[in-house]
Amino acid sequence: MGRAITYVILGGGVAAGYAALEFTKRGISHGELCIISEEPVVPYERPALSKGFLLPEAPSRLPSFHTCVGANEERLTPKWYKEHGIELVLGTRVKSADVRRKTLLTATGETISYKILIIATGARALQLEEFGVAGSDAENVCYLRDLADATRLVDVMKSCTGGNAVVIGGGYIGMECAASLVINKINVTMVFPEAHCMARLFTPKIASYYEDYYKSKGVKFIKGTALSSFDIDDSGKVTAVTLRDGNRLPADMVVVGIGIRPNTGLFEGQLTLEKGGIKVNGWMQSSNSSVYAVGDVAAFPVKLFGETRRLEHVDSARKSARHAVTAIMEPAKTSEFDYLPFFYSRVFTLSWQFYGDSVGEVVHYGDFSGSTFGAYWVSKGQLVGSFLEGGTKEEYEAIAKATKLKPDVEDLAELERQGLGFALAV
Ligand code: FDA
Ligand code: NAD
Numbered sequence: 001m002g003r004a005i006t007y008v009i010l011g012g013g014v015a016a017g018y019a020a021l022e023f024t025k026r027g028i029s030h031g032e033l034c035i036i037s038e039e040p041v042v043p044y045e046r047p048a049l050s051k052g053f054l055l056p057e058a059p060s061r062l063p064s065f066h067t068c069v070g071a072n073e074e075r076l077t078p079k080w081y082k083e084h085g086i087e088l089v090l091g092t093r094v095k096s097a098d099v100r101r102k103t104l105l106t107a108t109g110e111t112i113s114y115k116i117l118i119i120a121t122g123a124r125a126l127q128l129e130e131f132g133v134a135g136s137d138a139e140n141v142c143y144l145r146d147l148a149d150a151t152r153l154v155d156v157m158k159s160c161t162g163g164n165a166v167v168i169g170g171g172y173i174g175m176e177c178a179a180s181l182v183i184n185k186i187n188v189t190m191v192f193p194e195a196h197c198m199a200r201l202f203t204p205k206i207a208s209y210y211e212d213y214y215k216s217k218g219v220k221f222i223k224g225t226a227l228s229s230f231d232i233d234d235s236g237k238v239t240a241v242t243l244r245d246g247n248r249l250p251a252d253m254v255v256v257g258i259g260i261r262p263n264t265g266l267f268e269g270q271l272t273l274e275k276g277g278i279k280v281n282g283w284m285q286s287s288n289s290s291v292y293a294v295g296d297v298a299a300f301p302v303k304l305f306g307e308t309r310r311l312e313h314v315d316s317a318r319k320s321a322r323h324a325v326t327a328i329m330e331p332a333k334t335s336e337f338d339y340l341p342f343f344y345s346r347v348f349t350l351s352w353q354f355y356g357d358s359v360g361e362v363v364h365y366g367d368f369s370g371s372t373f374g375a376y377w378v379s380k381g382q383l384v385g386s387f388l389e390g391g392t393k394e395e396y397e398a399i400a401k402a403t404k405l406k407p408d409v410e411d412l413a414e415l416e417r418q419g420l421g422f423a424l425a426v
Helices: 014-026 046-050 078-083 147-158 172-183 204-216 314-329 393-405 412-418 420-425
Strands: 002-010 033-036 087-089 094-098 103-106 111-119 123-125 164-168 187-192 220-223 227-232 238-243 248-250 253-256 260-262 277-279 291-293 298-302 307-310 342-347 350-356 361-366 373-379 382-389
Touching: 002 014, 002 103, 014 033, 014 111, 014 314, 046 147, 046 172, 111 314, 147 172, 147 253, 164 172, 164 248, 172 187, 172 204, 172 253, 172 342, 204 220, 204 373, 204 382, 238 253, 291 314, 314 342, 350 393, 361 412, 373 412, 382 393, 393 420, 412 420
Parallel strands: 002 033, 002 111, 033 087, 111 291, 164 187, 164 253, 187 220, 277 298
Antiparallel strands: 094 103, 103 111, 123 260, 227 238, 238 248, 298 307, 342 350, 350 382, 361 373, 373 382
């Protein structure tokens, strides 16, 4: 069994949704585009899963957060795909790919051939077993990557009201889930190996603000250690968590957020990889000219830094996907991707944004005992990164603009004195 389709998007996550929208804007005919996804639903805004989806009151549910509502664009429902003649092969895993023959083989035994392939396979959550700890399949151990995980997490939370949760990992998933657990009236202890939360981005001073805020909500932190083993009862439930430092924590549920691995497996040995992802050029084109890669799985040149990076954030998934489609449909008019990295998070009533790169010397500014503060990163005499908590729309736009322009910074003390005013004046 086989069929031939001009454009195939492999993966049905954030990047796939934005790529589909861009294809229709650029003009494709019915039957020219197909999306193959392991997930049973059309693309949705994955960030909702650790935020609105987990709320006890009026939680977000599909179809409300299908792409592309996150960028204030049209919401692409199954009906929209049908109306645009986009073929959906959902709930179907691609189990092998042959880029020389330009074919994909699905788990249902179908061969789909393409002229152009866009790889948008995203990433999978790292499992505790990869760190030598057994128990991921216990009934009350939760991961969070897709809708099925989020649905399960909601069910487990509902059965644990008033109980104890242990959150393993102090990154994005750990921080956002810990906040949601508290809102669901569950006692939270966070455990992670670093000296402070969000170690990939936050400075100790920034981290301490958020940790204090979380402590004020009742969250406990156990830092500098990792999970050693679980106590699992006869019904297959974790009842306690033992840490490497010997601590033993009673647990009614566990949430694990210990990082991700990009889904490159189908293409290893066929395409050039870098930084754990599929290496692409400034047009999101891989080492095979018929194959593009976008989103979490792509390692692309960040012009601003003069370096190849793989980013794991929704803004880059949206924009890299749209850029790839533009490059495919209008190659002569498309210049190199010129992307300013943008990360954000919202927890409780807090909200921050970060632009650029967190390297070099750090200058903090603002009121760390209040609600608006931030930091700049300065490398080789230039502003390269900006963080702001509690800003207004105009202030966020100002730090984004300033970071993109990379202005010279001669005097760090003066930058600290000017604070947000520096970005507002650029
Ligand atoms: P994504 O993971 O969205 O999609 C990949 C798709 O490919 C999935 O549908 C998967 O099933 C499919 N697939 C993989 N292999 C396949 C195969 N072999 N066959 C068929 N289908 C296959 N970022 C941010 O900037 N701000 C935020 O607040 C958040 N919040 C957030 C919350 C949670 C819970 C998560 C898990 C992630 C975030 N992120 C985020 C990160 C952001 O969601 C992420 O960067 C994007 O979803 C990446 O989009 P992609 O399309 O690349 O992958
Ligand atoms: P992460 O990389 O943000 O954090 C991983 C954390 O795991 C580290 O901070 C560390 O504390 C911890 N860790 C690593 N090894 C460990 C071990 N053996 N034991 C205990 N802890 C360990 O990854 P994540 O939090 O799992 O997030 C997954 C993905 O989802 C990332 O790509 C992230 O960007 C994305 N995400 C982003 C947002 C956002 O941008 N607001 C929100 C949620 C998820």
